[in-house]
Amino acid sequence: xxxxxxxxxxxxxxxxxGGIGIVRISGADLRPIISGILEKxxxxxxxxxxxxxxxxxxxxxxxxxxxxxxxxxxTGQDTLELHGHGGPVVLHMLLERCMELGARPAQPGEFTQxxxxxxxxxxxxxxxxxxxxxxxxxxxxxxxxxSLSGEFSAVIESLVKQLIELRMLVEASLDFxxxxxxxxxxxxxxxxxKKLNAEVGRALERGRRGSILRGGLNVAIVGRPNVGxxxxxxxxxxxxxxxxxxxxxxxxxAIRQVIQMDGVPLNFIDTAGLRETPDxxxxxxxxxxxxxxxxxxxxxxxVEAGKGVLPEDEVILSRLPERVMRIVVHNKLDLxxxxxxxxxxxxxxxxxxxxxxxxxxxxxxxxxxxxxGWLPGGEDVFMARxxxxxxxxGAERYLGRATEETLRSELLAEELRLAQNELGSITGxxxxxxxxxxxxxxxxxxx
Numbered sequence: 430x431x432x433x434x435x436x437x438x439x440x441x442x443x444x445x446x447g448g449i450g451i452v453r454i455s456g457a458d459l460r461p462i463i464s465g466i467l468e469k470x471x472x473x474x475x476x477x478x479x480x481x482x483x484x485x486x487x488x489x490x491x492x493x494x495x496x497x498x499x500x501x502x503x504t505g506q507d508t509l510e511l512h513g514h515g516g517p518v519v520l521h522m523l524l525e526r527c528m529e530l531g532a533r534p535a536q537p538g539e540f541t542q543x544x545x546x547x548x549x550x551x552x553x554x555x556x557x558x559x560x561x562x563x564x565x566x567x568x569x570x571x572x573x574x575x576s577l578s579g580e581f582s583a584v585i586e587s588l589v590k591q592l593i594e595l596r597m598l599v600e601a602s603l604d605f606x607x608x609x610x611x612x613x614x615x616x617x618x619x620x621x622x623k624k625l626n627a628e629v630g631r632a633l634e635r636g637r638r639g640s641i642l643r644g645g646l647n648v649a650i651v652g653r654p655n656v657g658x659x660x661x662x663x664x665x666x667x668x669x670x671x672x673x674x675x676x677x678x679x680x681x682x683a684i685r686q687v688i689q690m691d692g693v694p695l696n697f698i699d700t701a702g703l704r705e706t707p708d709x710x711x712x713x714x715x716x717x718x719x720x721x722x723x724x725x726x727x728x729x730x731x732v733e734a735g736k737g738v739l740p741e742d743e744v745i746l747s748r749l750p751e752r753v754m755r756i757v758v759h760n761k762l763d764l765x766x767x768x769x770x771x772x773x774x775x776x777x778x779x780x781x782x783x784x785x786x787x788x789x790x791x792x793x794x795x796x797x798x799x800x801x802g803w804l805p806g807g808e809d810v811f812m813a814r815x816x817x818x819x820x821x822x823g824a825e826r827y828l829g830r831a832t833e834e835t836l837r838s839e840l841l842a843e844e845l846r847l848a849q850n851e852l853g854s855i856t857g858x859x860x861x862x863x864x865x866x867x868x869x870x871x872x873x874x875x876x
Contacts, residue, residue: 433543433546434456434457435456435532435533436454436455436456436457436527436531436532437454437455437456437532437534437535437536437539437543438452438453438454438524438527438528439452439453439535439539439874439875440452440453440521440524441876442515442520445517446515446516446517447515448514448515449492449512449514450512450519450520451510451511451513451875452524452527453509453511453875454508454509454510454527455503455506455507455508455535455540456532457499457506459496459507459508461531462527462530462531462532463496465482465484465526466481466482466526466530467479467481468482470496471494471495471496472496473496473498474495474497474498475496476493476494476495477493477494477495478491478492479492479494481494481511481513481523481526483522483526484526489522489523489526490514490519490522491513492512492513492514493512494509494511494512495509496508497509497510500547500549503540503544504543504544504547504549505546505547505548505549506543511523535874536870536874537869537871537872537873537874538559538869538870538871538872538873538876539869540876541558541559541869541872542869545865551579551856551857552856552857552860552865552868553576553581553582553855553856554577554579554582555857555868555869556814556868557573557574557576557577557581557812558872558876559871559873559876560573560643560814561573561574562876563643564642565645565694566642566689566693566694568642568692568693569642569692569812572639572642572811573812575811576811576812580811581811581813582855585632585852585855587628588628588629588824588852589849589852589853589858591625591628592625592848592849595625596846596849599841599842599845618835619832622828622832622835623832626828626832629821629824630825633818633822635810635811635813636810636811636817636818636821637813637818638809639810639811639812640812640813640818642692642693642694642810643812643813643814644694644696645687645693645695646694646695646727646797647698647724647726648697648725648726648727648729649725649727649728649729649753650662650697650698650699650729650731651728651729651730651731651745652731652745653731653739653742653745656731656732656733657731657760657761657784657785658699658731659699661699661731661758661784662699664784664785664787665697666686666688666697685698685699690797690798691794691798693798695797698721698725722750722753723750726753726754727753727756727797727800728753728754728755729756729793729797730745730749730755730757730777731758731760732758732759732760733759733760734760734761734762734764734767735764735765737759738757742757754800756777756779756793756797756800757777757778757780758780758793759779759781760783761785762781762783762786762788762789763783763786763788767781768781769781769782769783769788769789770789770792771796780792780793780796816864820852820855821851823848823851824848824851824852827844827845827847828844830844831844831845831848
């Protein structure tokens with residue numbers, strides 16, 4: 430996709446009233462637009478106070494104008510920012526004036542798309558812009574900022590560089606068949622392949638942990654009626670979100686709540702009690718519960734500390750999808766006078782706590798973060814998207830195949846090429862135009 434040369438414009442600040450609003454314009458040459466809307470051409474990269482003019486020269490608004498001459502701008506093209514008063518009517522008047530002067534409305538993410546096409550950002554950095562805007566915790570914001578500054582891209586570029594060096598060695602034997610690769614060279618290739626595959630695996634693990642920051646971890650609280658599921662949700666949230674009574678079946682519909690733990694958003698779902706019941710409304714709630722469990726990452730099976738895991742609980746455990754990680758929460762510890770603890774068993778781990786008094790809640794918080802592979806602080810993770818993880822998994826797969834083909838140079842070279850294509854798709858070296866459209870269409874307008 431070639432960089433576009435026409436001029437685009439958009440309101441770059443959020444909808445609604447504000448003290449300041451920004452209209453952003455970008456294009457190959459903005460001088461005709463600038464001469465029509467400003468009193469004079471600003472000096473590059475200097476903010477000037479000026480009037481914004483309509484077609485008759487009358488002021489529409491007054492504020493600051495900043496002119497960035499390409500390629501020294503965010504998009505790599507001429508860029509003009511008009512900082513005016515933040516009323517919706519005023520901003521739309523300024524935007525309409527830009528349209529009169531030849532600009533067109535910008536599509537979602539089009540400014541950042543132009544930055545990518547003009548080599549101001551690679552694709553992973555461009556996606557980090559959206560992740561930074563969408564960040565819901567300080568940890569996710571810092572993680573996105575590291576990706577935006579190029580930390581993730583540097584790791585990928587290092588892997589690609591190593592792959593290119595390997596390909597040069599292997600493909601030389603194809604170009605010059607009379608000079609066969611010595612056995613010692615093949616052994617060295619295998620060593621490099623295994624090392625490279627291990628590095629890809631580490632990058633994948635860092636990406637998987639970072640992906641939790643984007644969508645959060647989906648946690649379903651399940652169990653028989655009246656074991657304290659709603660009490661646990663209220664205790665974790667620190668407020669009364671769910672109705673708590675001694676009557677079984679009180680919770681008939683799922684209650685959703687996002688709770689931050691160590692900077693990680695956890696999407697909790699308090700579900701209906703799982704049991705056989707003639708109540709049609711409760712039956713519908715239980716059916717909905719199982720649908721939500723299918724989409725969960727972690728299931729907290731609530732049982733009573735004094736009774737342990739009963740046959741009914743075993744049935745619930747057996748119905749949980751294999752991919753869903755589980756923690757057995759032994760609640761109502763205050764009634765047994767027991768001590769909060771965390772125990773590891775063959776298939777599950779158990780946490781003994783009291784939702785009523787709060788004893789043992791920290792143990793449960795730690796267990797949920799650890800079971801998701803999250804490390805405190807999040808300093809060693811990438812804000813990875815699903816396509817990044819898919820590409821790293823693909824590269825790992827092709828490198829694994831390559832280690833089995835060291836005696837057949839043609840097949841070895843092809844596996845290395847495919848692995849490089851996978852890694853290159855992360856930063857945008859190899860990417861289809863339709864994928865670019867998909868990525869940038871999810872950005873907000875004005876960015």
